[in-house]
Amino acid sequence: MSRLAKLAIAAAVLGMAAGAQAQTTPDTIRVGVLADMSSLYADLGGPGSVEAAKMAVEDFGGSVLGKKVEVVSADHQNKPDVGSSIARQWFDQQNVQMITDLTTSSVALAVQEVAREKNKIIMITGAASSDLTGKNCAPTAIHYEYDTTALANGTGAEVVKAGGKTWFFITADYAFGHALQNDTASVVEANGGKVLGSVNVPLNSADFSSYLLQAQASKAQIIGLANAGGDTINSIKQAAEFGIVEGGQKLAALLLFISDVHSLGLKTAQGLNLTESFYWDQDDQTRAWSKKFFDRTKKEPTMAQAGVYSATMHWLEAVKAANSIDGPTVIKQLKSKPINDFDIRNGHIQDDGSLVHDMFLYEVKKPSESKGEWDLYKLVATIPGAQAFKRPHGNECPAVKG
Amino acid sequence: MSAVSLEPGKTAPVAVWMWTAGLIALAAAAPFFLYPVFLMKALCMALFACAFNLLLGYVGLLSFGHAAFFGTASYITAYTAKVWGLPPELAILVGVAVAAALGFVFGYLAIRRQGIYFAMVTLAFAQMVFFFCLQAKFTGGEDGIQAVPRGYLFGIIDLNHPLVMYYFVLAVFLFGFGVIVRAIYSPFGQVLKAIRENEPRAISLGYRTEQYKLLAFILSAALAGLAGSTKALVFQFASLTDVDWTMSGEVVLMTLVGGIGTILGPVVGAFLLTTMENYLAQAGSWVTTIEGGIFVLCVLTFREGIVGVIAPYVMGRRARPEPPAEEVQVEEHEVEKLRQAAGEGD
Amino acid sequence: MFEWLHIAVPPAPLFFAQLLVGLINGAFYAMLSLGLAVIFGLLNIINFTHGAQYMLGAFCAWFLLNWAGIGYWPSLVIAPIIVGITGIGIERLLLRRIARLDHLYGLLLTFGLALIIEGIFRQQYGSSGLPYTIPPELQGARNLGFMFLPNYRAWVVVASLGVCLATWFVIERTRLGAYLRAATENPILVRAFGIDVPRMVTLTYGGGVALAALAGVMAAPIYQVSPLMGSNIIIVVFAVVVIGGMGSIFGAILSGFGLGLIEGLTKVFYPEASSTVIFVIMALVLLVKPAGLFGRTA
Secondary structure, eight states: HHHHHHHHHHHHHHHHHHOOOOOOOEEEEEEEEEOOOSTTTTSSSHHHHHHHHHHHHHTTTEEEETEEEEEEEEOOOOOHHHHHHHHHHHHHHHHHEEEEESSSSSHHHHHHHHHHHHHHHEEEEOOOOGGTTTTOOOOOEESSSHHHHIIIIIIHHHHHHHOOEEEEEEEESSSSHHHHHHHHHHHHHHTTTTEEEEEETTTTOOHHHHHHHHOOOOOOOOEEEEEEEEHHHHHHHHHHHTTTTTTOOOOESSOOOOOHHHHHHHHTTTTTTEEEOOTTTSSSSHHHHHHHHHHSSSSOHHHHHHHHHHHHHHHHHHHHHTOOHHHHHHHHHHHOBBSSSSSSSBEEEESSSSOOOOEEEEEEOOOOOOOOOOOOEEEEEEHHHHHOOOOTTOOOTTOOOO | OOOOOSTTOOOOOOHHHHHHHHHHHHHHHHHGGGGGHHHHHHHHHHHHHHHHHHHHHHHHHOSSTTTHHHHHHHHHHHOOOOOOOOOOOHOOOOOOOOHHHHHHHHHHHHHSSHHHHHHHHHHHHHHHHHHHHHHHHGGGGGOEOOOOOOOEEEETTTTTTTHHHHHHHHHHHHHHHHHHHHHHHHHHHHHHHHHOOOOHHHHHTTHHHHHHHHHHHHHHHHHHHHHHHHHHHTTTTGGGGEEEEEEHHHHHHHHHHTTTTTTHHHHHHHHHOOOOOHGGGGTTHHHHHHHHHHHHHHHHHOTTHHHHHHHHHHHHHOOOOOOOGGGHHHHHHHHHHHHHHOOOOO | OOOHHHHOOOOOHHHOOOOOOOHHHHHHHHHHHHHHHHHHHHHOOOOTTHHHHHHHHHHHHHHHHHHHHHOOOHHHHHHHHHHHHHHHHHHHHHHGGGTTTTTHHHHHHHHHHHHHHHHHHHHHOOOOOOOOOOOGGGOOEEOOSSSEEEEHHHHHEEEEHHHHHHHHHHHHHHHHHHHHHHHHOOOOHHHHOOOOOOOOOOHHHHHHHHHHHHHHHHHHHOOBBOOTHHHHHHHHHHHHHHHHHHHHHHHHHHHHHHHHHHHHHHHHHOGGGGTHHHHHHHHHHHHHHHTEEEEOOO
8 A cells, every 4th residue: 555545544544533522512401311222231221211211302392491402322331431431421521411221230330420429410210229329329319210129128028928938149240239139138038038149140141051050059949030131031041941940949030121021931931020110001001101102112111211201201390390400409309299100109209319119019921811912911019119118227328327 | 563663772853852842732731622531541541552562562572461451450549549548649559569560470471472372371361360350359340449539649639620630640641651762762672672673683692581571561561550540540430341351452453553663653543542432432333343444454554553654754754664574665675775875874 | 158168068969060061161162262273273373253253153043043044953054154155255355465474463453353243243233142042952951860951052062072073083184184284384385286275275264264153053052142252252262272282173172171171160169260260270381381281382
């Protein structure tokens, strides 16, 4: 290649680098959807959450306080450093005033630090770790949809009471898995059960064989899956391969979304207990909204995605009511009223940032009981908020500590 | 693998000093026009790439595992700053020390091999470090170490202010860069060049080449550690991405694109790549594909890198870079010889 | 706390079960390091693209199943051929151009190619796995007493052993293999004998790539078809090849299976170290025998 051509390329590349900074339009308010768009959690939040946020902005009218509202989105790839960099840049440079979804607890925790530093609002609908409103709580963060405490008090308590006294955990080795394991272990022990052991599994593992073998060797009655999304799907499928259930042990999928059940199929998933805060087919309200979502995405919404719509809508309403986009002011407005819509029932935001509301215990239907592709759950019980979000060991958040 | 733009062992030409002064002035003014966090990231990566280039361009050893030093120092600094409460300068020093120690151990084992074997061995060692960081309690595994305090430099300078932090990072970069320049333009650098060009001859002259190579390796590791430590304080975060082998791959790419064996090449490459990643952050996995494409393109057609191509035009004929030895264009070589014979002093 | 239990008294069933699972992993290490060793030993190319080609094999099987309705058994043959042909393309168009250069450029080029391939697939298919069902003939498990051994995984061990031994036989014991080995040592002389060396080089590269793709097809039902599957495994495979000795076919096979077993063993006593143990062994081997266990000194 001629020297001249190479020189031209070099100059062109350097010139490109010069035009590197993005412009911001101060007259637009942005809502950021920071989610896992491409990996094991993409189905439970991901692009669906972006659609949900757009729906909320459209239904609200597209503008607030005289400024246009826009939805931006990015893939945090389940990496806390990527997530916090994007959040920082969004807050600093792109006039993003609220970030939502935030699936993956380690990313949510990292972004929470940035939000704390900059006093901006985040509304977490995808991540689960109770530490978000526990020892890491922040004044401008709202843990919106569900958390590991609720899952433990729901599925965990139910399974123990049904006779599953001895447990072995297969845990996703990061903030979420540890939180879920700890919270569930507390509930198990509080109900007279015993934890025989656990094993940590790297996030997004493909092969669970050696971990399942350890679980088998422990002879625990219940194998608690403290993981989610693709990890849970793989664990359940491979457990079937290795004859776990034939050997007499039962699986407890501590976090299961409707997208996971749909992926597994009723044949594999039937009979599993799970705790969620939203199901598309629960009542007329949920069905009405879910139809709009289905028309846009061709899939029924998960609780995380429904949560994004609900959170965005309520945030916009609070901004309007408080006549300000300032983080602490809007938070005060949000905390001042109960939250009740198709997604959240009897909800109220606590001082630690957690939105306490009703949770629901479901059981996956048998193939014979299902009348449609997404007709997957039957309701077993409604758990009132106060009971669902009750922490057996108290809360370390400074805002609520005695 | 040899391409040198300026002769080690001799004092740098005036043009280089002028350019360096100009660039420093630019860097000092930059945070008022560009996003400081972006600039700081680019500076850290630039230092990392320069440290890597010391090993590749001047000693001829391709290390594919440099992220081990970068990331380990990052974790150590993050941990000591957050949990032990060390002030930033001490936290960085500890990080660099650990990186240097790691460099000594890995270097000692890896130097025994050459060329591709060396690359593969360093890669495997880095992977070992990765898994260690994944499992060790203090690193926080997938969560990483978050909320690392920047603290007060020397107890008085508040690093939480973005502008202050930027100048600190710039100072660290210039220090590291200065160390590299000093190492190259010294008798030590001359021996390294001799080793790279013809090791058996260097041995026959009585030089303990293994020791020189090891020393260069440790220096490179320590400076990579310096970059990692600083980065931990900039982002207040240490995570597995810093020790991942793709990070090692990125620094190779930066150096390749910028110009292997040139002084400023890695800096240019680092800035370029950081900019590109920033720009394309919304484009998801296309970044990986584009990086791969640049790699392939550079290896096939653009081996001198940007600085390698531009240098002769910018710095005067005196400092024409040699193209990588294997692809010497015969005519140009003849022309060069004639020119140099025709009279340039030096 | 549970670890102490393991170290003190490993339950025998768990012991054998983990060893067996380790052997299965070892089967993949062996097949992949075999392809790498063939390519390096005969062509002196470090094929960093090997992991991506393994992934391409798995994806090819997935495409064949979901787009053309072609099942597992034909895919075992078709996918390696398709991916092998892309390998030939790579060698012809790209690798040949830099053959005269320092070998490190080959490493960088193939590294870049791996990034390109992985990036494209990750963009299209995300980074969690796509499901590929186990072929019906191999579904189910056998109750061995100490564990349930899924039939498919048993098949993987047997098949890969067969493939490895067949490859070793071809290279070390047949005339074609002799030509290949001679061509590496002295291509000009072999060419003088009228043997088309460049074509052999191309076909050998294609063959090594096809081996990787075959491993990919076999991995699809177990490890889920994911764009990341190549990058996850490539470095372990490099370590295996370094341990076995860079040019040694037999070394690659033995080390692959052996290291899989050792990994399984580590999972019994000290699970957290299981991913690092291979690299620790590599460090030890380098200290004692830098050319690898069966390698010829460079």
